[in-house]
Amino acid sequence: MNYEPVIGLEVHAQLLTRTKLFCSCSTQFGNEPNANTCPVCFGLPGVLPVLNRRVVEFAIRAGLATNCQITRKNIFARKNYFYPDLPKGYQISQYENPICTKGWIDIEVKGEKRRIGLTRIHMEEDAGKLLHEHPVSRSKAASWVDLNRAGVPLLEIVSEPDIRLPEEGVVYLKELRRILMYLDVCDGNMEEGSLRCDANISIRPVGTKKFGTKVEIKNMNSFRHIEKALYYEIKRQTEVLKGGGTTAQETRLWDPEREVSESMRSKEEAHDYRYFPDPDLLPVEIDERWIEKIQSNLPELPQKKRDRFIKQFQLSPAQAEVLIETGEIASFFEQMLQKYPDSKKLANWIINSPFPVTKLNPDHLTKVLTLVDAGTLSSNMAKEVLQKVYETGRPPEEVIEKEGLTQVSDTAALEAAINEAISENPKEVERFRGGEEKLFAFFLGQVMKKTKGKANPKIVADLLRKKIGR
């Protein structure tokens, strides 16, 4: 029997607000443990949450960008469980009526278009972090609680079980990440945990409708791990079923070093979170005007931008894909087009740049490209100039002058170098004239060497032809 996987993904995206979800503490990453805390983050007796409205706005942005319906009356619920990094003994989240529902994201995998449904997007606060070694004293004798992250706003984005292949999952995640980054609601930094993913996976005989028993894999934070974990889990479940066994509903953890998933807890131990509406927070009413305002301020989303770039600037899909990778690159490209209208050439320069091209002053880049077109700079020299401009921040004119990097097109100077090359290599001249055409390149190289690469290759070639015949 053949099996097919059914995959749904839950993504936790940390929002780019300056302050936390229910207090005014900073959300800055990397500070000393417990530096970003107040009585509210600590869940001290007597504290009360006050909603950061920016979070609601960000959630609406994300919802509108992913074709969701926006819930008008929003209720925050308490999700009760005990854990030392959960200061209040409950997490404030949304349960029934999440702020966004019934959306979708379109993706393309191996040339095939797929639509992945979004069940819901809801707002919630992050928990803290446990350290089992003291960050300063390195003592392992106790565990330490760091609540810098406690109360940091998250969006939980839950997909429908529409994903069939691990690659599809990764493409979906990449697209979701790109949308969130375009919206400026999440920095997408997976290493710092700004984007984390849980996967629900089951397998079923091909052709059947019923879902198999699902396994949840928790907290993965790289595309590579996610893809590997999904493949591993599909293989594991398939082997269990083919061997006549049954899979258990459980939560598993991915061990990226050993590349295996391991059981964390089974359904029997599953939590009863005892959700109920948080009585410390009033329902949040979202009116039409608020939604309209946010809608009108939405940026052009990556897919739309890619299609437009292909059509408007005659780019290849591959070129367009790279240029829309971030909103920053895309807008740099369009900004540059005002000054340097050759879209294809420009696209190639941006795509092949070894450093973040958006860090360049557009005027500087324009200047260098124009010099290339005029024949004053060779492509290689231009790369060198740009690298220096990037490193020093100095204008290209200054760099070119200081490094003596202009191309030599002066015929007299070039002729001298050519004559030198001919007189130094009489045998080769002989052979070339005898018909060894490939030696032409040898002479070209000699001249370039003598001019330290500054010779204009086109002019050198013309002159060489004249001098050595053929």
Added chain:
Amino acid sequence: MELCDLTIHELHEKLKKREIRSLDIVDSVFKRIRSVEPKIHSYITLTEELAFIQAQTSDAMMEKQKDFPPLMGIPIGLKDIFLTQGIQTTCGSKILEGYIPPYDATTVEKLKQNGMILTGKLNMDEFAMGSSNETSSFGIVKNPWDLERIPGGSSGGSVAAVSAGECIAATGTDTGGSIRQPASLCGVVGLKPTYGRVSRYGVIAFASSLDQVGPLTKDVTDSALMMNLLAGHDPRDSTSLDEKVPDYTRSLIPDIKGWRLGVPKEYFVKGLDSEVEKSIREAIRLFEKLGAKVDEVSLPHTDYGVPTYYILAPAEASSNLARYDGIRYGYRQKEATTLIDLYKRSRTKGFGVEVKRRIMLGTYVLSAGYYDAYYLKAQRVRTLIRRDFEKIFENHDVILAPTSPTAAWKFGEKTDDPLKMYLSDIYTINVNLAGLPGMSIPCGFTKSGLPIGLQLIGSHFQEEKLLRAAYTYEQSTEWHKRRPKL
């Protein structure tokens, strides 16, 4: 009469006329504390040294000013549910013994800014769960009118202290009657404002959707003075409402001619003590004599109040009390070996019987499979109870009722029977479920000399009407002037 037996406004007059200094009041209060506290035990923590320092500061300030706030230089006690920066705050529970908060509750901040003198932190039922002040981890409080009887709960320490002159006024909290019921049993004035009228920030939560802060005073005028200070929007409490705060002392007008008062027939049934009923009926007659029109009204869902309350309040409490896990602050049991063991041992030793009973009840009614049958159903009943009241307030100004079905009872009388104990709050609980303001004022004494309280219930944000009706009644009676013999 000693200074400690006077009211805020009486002392304020004397301070203004320079007849006395704040130091004299503080001195009188602490003298009284030294003599009666061993018998009554209304304090968990005394702040005598701080009180004298604050009095000195206040005296120095008042010397320079002709006008100063009415609470300046007045010794006030705080129920130990209000967080006080640098001063132990226990909420009556062993699990918070020795806990020193790093911040002040909004109410405490306001009182400090207005120059009040803090006498100390007042005893209370553990986490405000109780009707008799017998659940405090720090020992029971005795009723100053009869030391063999309970003072009422959960603000028992606060009312006992005010009644006995161990402070001039106090703050309390009321979740199901915890200001009004003990006020009634100890013969003081207790006002529970509209839900959302006073900030809950820095008040240890019992049941967030029901808790409300209010004043405990010797008379109605003091209640208005305290309300002027307590009421108002707090940006740190999302449930505190952004309504304008009136000057409550303007409600102190001895005239309610033409007012329509409602007396709910469901409140005069079996279980209401005959002596209490007699006093309440007399009070109602006096209101009629003063020119009000009194009708019998009906609150048909009255009977559902107590069961509804005992689903919703424990549900919220079970969640609010989850943070006391022995990890970051408060009591930690030392012998624990694993994390779960630490939670279990700390909470087993740290919480008392009544608190555990309610945590279990709350956990049960919120658990999957029971939520709809209990919690959701209770929320629906709550709406019906609120509508009952709203209907009456369409054409009535104030509702009159008993505060407690009986006068103060003896220690241990109801402790073995939680259901019997829960029924003692039968007249106050529905007011919390509806979020309405309610007030208890002294309206008589039993033959054996125990105070009886009359309850006034108003529509949302109608504290002014309560104060005016109460003031009118008070001006025609002497009950509020009696002090217990100690």
